[in-house]
Amino acid sequence: EAGVVQSPRYKIIEKKQPVAFWCNPISGHNTLYWYRQNLGQGPELLIRYENEEAVDDSQLPKDRFSAERLKGVDSTLKIQPAELGDSAVYLCASSLALGGGDTYNEQFFGPGTRLTVL
Amino acid sequence: AQKVTQAQTEISVVEKEDVTLDCVYETRDTTYYLFWYKQPPSGELVFLIRRNSFDEQNEISGRYSWNFQKSTSSFNFTITASQVVDSAVYFCALIGRSNDYKLSFGAGTTVTVRA
Numbered sequence: 667e668a669g670v671v672q673s674p675r676y677k678i679i680e681k682k683q684p685v686a687f688w689c690n691p692i693s694g695h696n697t698l699y700w701y702r703q704n705l706g707q708g709p710e711l712l713i714r715y716e717n718e719e720a721v722d723d724s725q726l727p728k729d730r731f732s733a734e735r736l737k738g739v740d741s742t743l744k745i746q747p748a749e750l751g752d753s754a755v756y757l758c759a760s761s762l763a764l765g766g767g768d769t770y771n772e773q774f775f776g777p778g779t780r781l782t783v784l
Numbered sequence: 785a786q787k788v789t790q791a792q793t794e795i796s797v798v799e800k801e802d803v804t805l806d807c808v809y810e811t812r813d814t815t816y817y818l819f820w821y822k823q824p825p826s827g828e829l830v831f832l833i834r835r836n837s838f839d840e841q842n843e844i845s846g847r848y849s850w851n852f853q854k855s856t857s858s859f860n861f862t863i864t865a866s867q868v869v870d871s872a873v874y875f876c877a878l879i880g881r882s883n884d885y886k887l888s889f890g891a892g893t894t895v896t897v898r899a
Binding site: 669706707708709710711714722724755757759770772773774775776777778780 | 788817819821826827828829830831834836875877879884885886887889890891892
């Protein structure tokens with residue numbers, strides 16, 4: 667079974683340029699997550715989708731970041747314009763939907779996109 | 785609020801030594817889940833184990849074992865007879881209702897296994 671696919675793996679841009687990351691989740695996983703991982707830290711959630719709906723985007727810097735998941739499968743995360751502080755690894759993850767009664771399904775992560783903003 | 789603390793920043797061992805990674809957490813939820821993930825140099829986070837707050841039974845899986853103690857809010861992870869391929873960053877994580885089911889990660893512990 668294929669895992670979470672992300673592209674590109676690496677991206678180097680100059681500040682103020684736009685950049686986009688793409689993610690294809692595991693087949694059948696209707697929950698998709700975007701995380702940002704700064705150097706030496708654990709990942710932090712940016713946005714969570716349940717199918718096409720963004721159910722938690724409270725940590726997404728909406729002035730420059732946007733995301734979409736139009737058909738409830740693959741997703742794109744965009745930054746425009748990029749700033750120096752956006753240099754990080756952007757991870758996509760997917761899982762089965764949250765269960766009822768506080769059950770929870772583990773998230774499976776892609777390899778990430780390492781963004782460097784010069 | 786939820787918080788995960790991994791006090792050990794780096795651990796270096798010689799192959800075949802045992803390695804124990806500490807994880808202490810804070811949550812006000814009565815039901816929550818704890819995880820360990822491994823992040824090798826390739827960058828992908830690999831899921832290792834999930835435990836819910838009602839399951840304090842410790843487990844051994846191959847060379848991995850886990851010690852969950854609710855009384856001390858700890859969820860420690862041990863690699864027995866370490867191998868070079870175990871070199872990675874290991875993250876402890878917590879999820880629960882009070883944080884809107886966001887995974888809260890610790891800062892990670894870098895394990896280096898020398899041949």
